[in-house]
Amino acid sequence: MNEIVPKVKNLEEQARKYAYDEEERLPQPDVLETAKAYREHKAKPAMRKFQKVYLAIYEAYQDLKRAYNNLKKELERALGRVATLEATVDHMIEENAEKSVTVEKYDTLCRSYGKDYIEGRVREIWNEEELQKQQRKLAHKSPDRDAR
Numbered sequence: 001m002n003e004i005v006p007k008v009k010n011l012e013e014q015a016r017k018y019a020y021d022e023e024e025r026l027p028q029p030d031v032l033e034t035a036k037a038y039r040e041h042k043a044k045p046a047m048r049k050f051q052k053v054y055l056a057i058y059e060a061y062q063d064l065k066r067a068y069n070n071l072k073k074e075l076e077r078a079l080g081r082v083a084t085l086e087a088t089v090d091h092m093i094e095e096n097a098e099k100s101v102t103v104e105k106y107d108t109l110c111r112s113y114g115k116d117y118i119e120g121r122v123r124e125i126w127n128e129e130e131l132q133k134q135q136r137k138l139a140h141k142s143p144d145r146d147a148r
Contacts (some may be wrong), residue, residue, distance in 0.1 A: 010060060
């Protein structure tokens with residue numbers, strides 16, 4: 001919006017300036033002036049001035065339109081990011097609720113069996129799982145070519 005507001009004000013100022021300027025209107029023909037002379041000496045120069053003014057206003061309009069479209073695209077991208085972030089936050093809230101239940105279960109086990117016993121048992125399970133992973137890797141490993 002900060003980009004568009006000065007451009008709109010500039011466009012309004014140009015329109016106001018040229019809309020009421022007597023110099024920018026077609027002059028009245030002299031009494032004994034021919035149509036050809038009027039066209040060549042007064043109408044064509046005035047039309048060139050009008051053309052310059054209209055082109056300047058049109059360019060300002062195009063700049064304004066481009067800036068508006070860019071801001072609109074930025075807004076759409078930002079809204080898309082907001083939607084993604086909201087989905088992520090919702091997922092994290094669900095995950096947090098699930099983990100809270102797991103923590104409650106762990107605390108209950110620690111109160112029942114003692115923290116040292118539970119932590120020792122968890123370490124034993126992790127060690128068993130690591131040993132199983134290593135055994136699976138060795139079983140899936142391709143045979144050594146040099147051994148043939």
